[in-house]
Every structure is written in structure tokens, then in C-alpha cells.
Amino acid sequence: MTDALAIDWQLLWLPFAAGIGTALLAGPLGCFVVWQRMAYFGESLAHSALLGVALGLWFHLPPALTVLGTGIALALLLVQLQQRSRFSSDTLLGILSHTLLAAGLVLLAALPNLRVDLDALLFGDLLAVSARDVTLLALLLAVLAVCLWRLWQPLIAITVHEELASAEGIHVARVRTALMLMMAIAVAVAMKVVGVLLMTSLLIIPAAIAQRFARSPEQMAVIASAIGVLAVIGGLLLSWFANSPVGPSIVLFTGVFFLNSLAFSGLRHAGQH
């Protein structure tokens, strides 16, 4: 308290570790959200997170796990419905996400002695992250990293052309389902960092910036990770020094980076002519 300008690493290393770890994996995963147009799926996962939080409170489980559970349920339900119904994916997602959101709200209202920190849920509570939280996040991120590493080539292949991938022996439906499950993991993790309201931005914005500079899918993933990490560092510092809410600060940084990238590539484009 004596020196407000100093960074208390004792207090901040856990938030930094959790935030940077999340941003590293949000980079490559966010690329697929952009390529496969899964932004609305991300939003639906975010909506379903409220039900996950309610279930966590009900059963006294860590919310990251129950949010992951509802996310996986949403993903699998969507895959089933896509195969069986004539509705388009966005209609199905609209139905599912709001049903789950409504179920979450009803369940929260039914809980006795309810004390939900709505701000933490909506905007993340990275500064309040505990060592136990970080362990769980690290575990989830490790699973995500292994899946991404092993499925990278098939994921790129189905992004390029599904039938071409299929003709070359890739199980398209399986890979796509795996991607949806990976997103459920990412959302459960990102909830802690930027909250449900802003979580898709951490996936989409860095990837959208990286796209302007990358020459290959791998480059795009690495650049997106780097931008995410910079935004997490910037957001945490801003939050620490200016006492701003941490999740919105991080997202604000990504947004500012995006605007800068527009100007920068605009200049580069002008230079080419």
C-alpha cells in the first residue's frame, strides 16, 4: 500500500500466469473460430456458462468444471440436432443458448441464500484468482494444448475443404466435434479471465488482427497468441495501476490493437502502390 506504483508480484504472478496461459491457447483456437465462423457458437457457450455456474453453486463444485460440463453438453446436443433437424445451426444455437441461459437464471433464483458475484461472472475476476483456480486452469489448458497440437493438421484440412479432407481419410465429423469441445474448454477457462460477456473477444480479436499479417495458418496462430499475451499484460497492468476492471481492460487492449492494425496495414497497403 505504501507504493502504489510498484507491482506486487506475490499478488500478481497467479493472475499473470492464468491470463498469459489462456491467451497463448486462445490464439490458435481463436483462428478456428474466425475460419469456421464459430463466433455465435462461442456466444452460446458463454450463455450456457450461467447454468454451469448455477450448477456449481448447487452441487458445491468449482464453477470452471460445471461450466465446462454445460459447454460440453451444449456442443454434443448441437451436433446431434444438426444431424437430425432441418434448422440451420444459428437457429439451433439461438434455441439452445437461450434455453440454457433461462435454465441458469431459474436455477440461480431457486438457490437459497444466493450470493453470486455477478460482476466476477460477467467480467472475470482474474485478480482474485487463487492457487487452486490456477491449478485447475493449468490442467484444462494442458488438455487443450495437447488436443490442439495433435489435431492441428486435420483441423486445418477440414477448414480448407471438408470433402477434400474426407477423401484424404480424415473423419470430418469427429474433428469438428473435437473442435467444439475444445472451445467448451476454452470458454470455461476464459470465464475466469475476462468473464462470460467478453470471452469470445479474447478468441476472435487477436485472430482477426493476426490474419492481416500472417502468410500461413501457423503464423496466424502464433501472432494471435502473441497479441493475446500483450493484451493480458497490458490489461492487468492497467487494472493494477488505474484500478479498472481487469477483464474489460484486457479486451480494450485487444480492441485498440485491432484499430492500430487497421491503420498499420492501411499504411502498408498504401506503401505498396
Add this chain to the structure above:
Amino acid sequence: MGQCAIIATLLHLCRPMPDHALTSPDPDTADRLLLSARGLCVQADGRTLLDRIDLDLHEGEIVTVIGPNGAGKTTLLKALLGFVTPTAGSVTRSDRLRIGYMPQKLALNPLLPMTVQRFLQQTGADRTMIRQALQETGITGLQQQSLHRVSGGELQRVLLARALLRQPQLLVLDEPAQGVDVCGQADLYRLIATLRDRHHCGVLLVSHDLHLVMAATDTVICLNQHICCQGRPEHVSQHPEYLQLFGRQLAEDIAVYTHHHDHDHDLHGNVTGGCQHGSTLHTHHHGCRHD
């Protein structure tokens, strides 16, 4: 006894020729059967897309499926490749058949950065193999080019190179000449025939343009939900002008060819039918010279 033998011989001669005899390009080598369909039916939403299709494809053979829009050509490919489950009938692919597939169109997401090299690396090929494949398809040195910036004709050749890098026993090409200018189309079909000779793979080709593929194909299957007719086309490579002229007449080709259905597989009738449009053809030919 003697009479019986003569009758038997006559009956034998009158019998419809088996597919293999009709289609095998080289009778000396016993070409392996790669793919066959029997009584293949596909229905969707109560509509029949494919009706009792029988089809055989051998090593070293080029089979072209032609038909008007909506005839079920792409559905047939998808059913043969296993992307679509048949409602009835069966598809048999030879054991561990390596297929090089060239889709009708590569609608690459504009946000996915991808060079030609990276695209071809997805087959697991190394730089040397990629260079060779590009050389073979006539687009040497395109490796570092962005896939978003190659021309329509180059893109088709990149797709063909990718199919080749699979070391295919069977090439499946869905309208390979789409988006390619007329002169390029003829080149592309010539290239496909060359590739067949060099790799001795089977080729299954979909086209809506009979005349361009005639020179490069062993068997033509006319499809309009069911197989209207099939057989060996006239060998028209001796008439390059004819080939060239008809290549400029996509719309009328389809008309001529639909008309041709009613005449069963009399391909000569097709020639006469085409010539009736001689004056129009000439104009078109003239127009192309201006280009």
C-alpha cells in the same frame, strides 16, 4: 450340332458387350477393377437423385460422367467416394484404394492465409515432391504464391497437383475445368490424359461438356438420375477443329447432348446434330479470335 454352334456364336455376338471389353484401353494388361457400383440409388427428401447406377472403373481407364445441371453427377461422385450413403445398392472400392480427389470448387475462407506450398504440404509431401507435382501440372515455381491470388486455371492445377501428391490409384475429378478459359480447358483435359498414361491410375471425371472430354476419355456415361447411355466415344482427336469449335459452345453442347439422350448411344448422331449449328459455331469461333 453344327447349327447349334453357329446359333451359339451368333447369340454370343449379339449379346451386349461386357463393360470391360468396351472400356479397357489396353487389352494386353489385365487392369484391376478399382471401383464398382451396383444398383446404386440415392434419395433425398423423397426425391430420387440417383436411380440404379451400375458402374465399373479399372486401372488406367478414364470414365467421364456427363449430364445436364441437376443430373446427379456430383451426387454420384459423392456416393462413390462414400460421402453420401446410398439408399439402395452398393459401392465397392478395392482394398486400401488411394484416391486423389479434386473438388468442384475450392471456396477458401478469405481469412485463412495459405500458400500453394503449405496447401500441398497437407498431403504429407516434401518440397521435392511438391516441386515435381507442380512441374507435372504445368505451374512450376508457384510454391510461395498465396492461394488467394492464383488465377482460376492455376487453382485447378494446384488442386490437381494435390490430388496427384496422394500417389493415387484413382483420380476423382469433379468438373476439373471449371473457371478455366476455353483454350485452357482443352489443355487441362489433355494433361489429365497424360497423367493417366504416366501414373496408370484410373480417372473418374465429371463434366457437363461432352465435346471437350471426348478426346481424353475411354468411356462416357450419360447421366440424368439414371444412366441414359454409356460407351466409348468417337475418337475425335483427329478433328482438333471440331473439338475446339464445340468447346466454345457450352450452352448448346448441353442442348445437343440432352437431345442425344433420346437417340441412345449413337454418338455419330451427335456429330450431325452439332453440325446443324455450324453457322452459330463459326461466329463464336470468330469471336474468340478477337480475344
